[in-house]
Amino acid sequence: MLTLYLKAIYKKDLILFKKYKLQMIITYLSIFIYIFALFNFSKAVGSEDNSGNLFNSNPFLFLLTGYMIIDLTITILNIISSQISFLQTASIFEEIVSIDNPFFYMICSCAFPATLWFLRNAFYVLVSIYFFELDINPSFSNLLIFLCFFVSFVLFLLGLALIAASFTILFKRGNPIIIITVALTTIFSGALYPVNVLPDYFLLLSDLIPTTHFLEIFRQFLTNNFIDDILIKNIILLIIGPFSLLSGYLIFYKSLNVSKQNGTTYTY
Amino acid sequence: MITLEDATILFKKKRVLSNLNIKIDKGDFFFVTGHNGSGKTTFLMLLKGLYLLSSGYLKIDKSIINNEEISLITKNPKSFFSRLTAKENINFFYDLISPKLRLKKSEVQHLIEVFGLDEVMDQEFMTLSSGQSQKLSILRGLLRNPRLLLLDEIFSSLDKSSKNDLGLFLFDYIHSKPDITVLWTTHNIDEFPVKKYKVLDFTNGFIKEDKNC
Numbered sequence: 358m359l360t361l362y363l364k365a366i367y368k369k370d371l372i373l374f375k376k377y378k379l380q381m382i383i384t385y386l387s388i389f390i391y392i393f394a395l396f397n398f399s400k401a402v403g404s405e406d407n408s409g410n411l412f413n414s415n416p417f418l419f420l421l422t423g424y425m426i427i428d429l430t431i432t433i434l435n436i437i438s439s440q441i442s443f444l445q446t447a448s449i450f451e452e453i454v455s456i457d458n459p460f461f462y463m464i465c466s467c468a469f470p471a472t473l474w475f476l477r478n479a480f481y482v483l484v485s486i487y488f489f490e491l492d493i494n495p496s497f498s499n500l501l502i503f504l505c506f507f508v509s510f511v512l513f514l515l516g517l518a519l520i521a522a523s524f525t526i527l528f529k530r531g532n533p534i535i536i537i538t539v540a541l542t543t544i545f546s547g548a549l550y551p552v553n554v555l556p557d558y559f560l561l562l563s564d565l566i567p568t569t570h571f572l573e574i575f576r577q578f579l580t581n582n583f584i585d586d587i588l589i590k591n592i593i594l595l596i597i598g599p600f601s602l603l604s605g606y607l608i609f610y611k612s613l614n615v616s617k618q619n620g621t622t623y624t625y
Numbered sequence: 626m627i628t629l630e631d632a633t634i635l636f637k638k639k640r641v642l643s644n645l646n647i648k649i650d651k652g653d654f655f656f657v658t659g660h661n662g663s664g665k666t667t668f669l670m671l672l673k674g675l676y677l678l679s680s681g682y683l684k685i686d687k688s689i690i691n692n693e694e695i696s697l698i699t700k701n702p703k704s705f706f707s708r709l710t711a712k713e714n715i716n717f718f719y720d721l722i723s724p725k726l727r728l729k730k731s732e733v734q735h736l737i738e739v740f741g742l743d744e745v746m747d748q749e750f751m752t753l754s755s756g757q758s759q760k761l762s763i764l765r766g767l768l769r770n771p772r773l774l775l776l777d778e779i780f781s782s783l784d785k786s787s788k789n790d791l792g793l794f795l796f797d798y799i800h801s802k803p804d805i806t807v808l809w810t811t812h813n814i815d816e817f818p819v820k821k822y823k824v825l826d827f828t829n830g831f832i833k834e835d836k837n838c
Binding site: 447448449451452454455456457462614617618619620621622623 | 634636637641667670673674675676677678679692693695697699701703704705706707718721722723765
């Protein structure tokens with residue numbers, strides 16, 4: 358009996374696995390990505406070239422802020438896609454698509470997980486300060502500027518989340534948008550190690566990722582090291598948030614309409 | 626009010642609805658019949674805006690009816706949040722409807738009593754029977770005070786007594802709203818006490834027959 362079950366289940370899983378080739382490719386690609394991240398981390402730890410860098414002067418804060426931003430990226434990017442997958446599986450997606458504005462529904466569905474992210478990370482910081490001697494000195498006089506960047510960064514992630522959700526609507530599984538974004542954040546944004554340990558040809562890519570700049574601003578804010586021309590230097594970051602959200606909105610509706618035409622909207 | 630001209634739907638090159646030409650007026654009552662897979666449910670989902678045409682033309686007169694005033698009640702009664710109670714589910718869907726369209730809270734409570742659901746409203750949805758779930762699904766469909774009511778084999782999981790009770794309630798409800806337009810898919814017209822109706826009989830995505838009774 359056990360052999361029969363094993364054979365039937367293995368065969369079924371293999372058939373499904375073969376139907377999601379993209380997920381298979383991404384799974385194996387991510388091995389290289391994470392090994393590369395570990396390699397760079399070890400390079401940064403062993404390097405003597407980090408003097409004056411936060412990684413060298415306050416490595417705990419450096420890693421904690423990096424972790425928080427990776428956590429935020431994963432949280433926001435997954436919310437809408439997992440929400441849609443759940444609604445499709447529970448046959449509720451028809452009801453949600455039927456409401457007056459499904460786009461607002463999807464955006465609003467991010468509010469609770471985002472609140473949980475905030476509470477969880479505030480707790481991380483408090484525990485780190487009180488139990489593990491985390492040294493921070495936030496620049497409260499620049500709080501408003503920091504919040505502008507934070508809101509724009511969240512809008513940027515929401516736009517990507519909508520694009521990832523569009524992928525889920527159209528192709529169901531194996532969402533590369535989420536995996537690629539998290540991988541780029543982990544490897545190239547300076548979340549776990551300073552970007553200067555990256556090979557030169559990757560520095561340009563690192564510079565193109567909004568997370569790299571937001572992380573720099575976040576760390577400057579927490580260590581009271583805001584540079585004077587931060588607004589001018591990072592103005593593009595303030596523009597890219599709304600632009601990303603608008604792009605996500607358009608792509609989300611387009612994918613919904615395409616799937617309505619293909620008859621695949623309500624299944625998972 | 627609703628006009629379809631040469632309306633065709635293809636899913637992955639498979640023809641699901643073919644060259645439909647129909648005119649539906651305000652207050653019409655249609656029975657939509659046809660064998661399994663003939664396109665009845667797809668037709669209702671198209672009217673609700675859940676599918677889009679591959680070719681042809683669908684026009685819904687927005688001055689008479691907007692999309693929020695269309696209710697589709699399906700034969701799948703499990704489309705609720707299983708870990709929420711029946712009441713929490715109904716409140717959630719109620720809150721998503723524009724306040725100017727939805728029923729008053731007292732009217733919702735009245736429907737809950739009419740449907741005999743008052744005793745199960747505090748139970749988690751996953752503990753409800755298929756019949757109770759179906760009643761909850763019908764209740765949800767009526768929350769928005771629909772002007773176009775699309776009913777897709779809604780009695781398929783109800784026992785005879787519930788079918789009679791709910792049938793009587795629904796026909797009273799429909800008769801009390803002369804402007805409401807109804808399309809009701811079924812395999813058996815004879816079990817409904819309707820005197821004046823039209824029939825759309827589907828076969829393989831085509832309308833085989835369009836008649837007045």
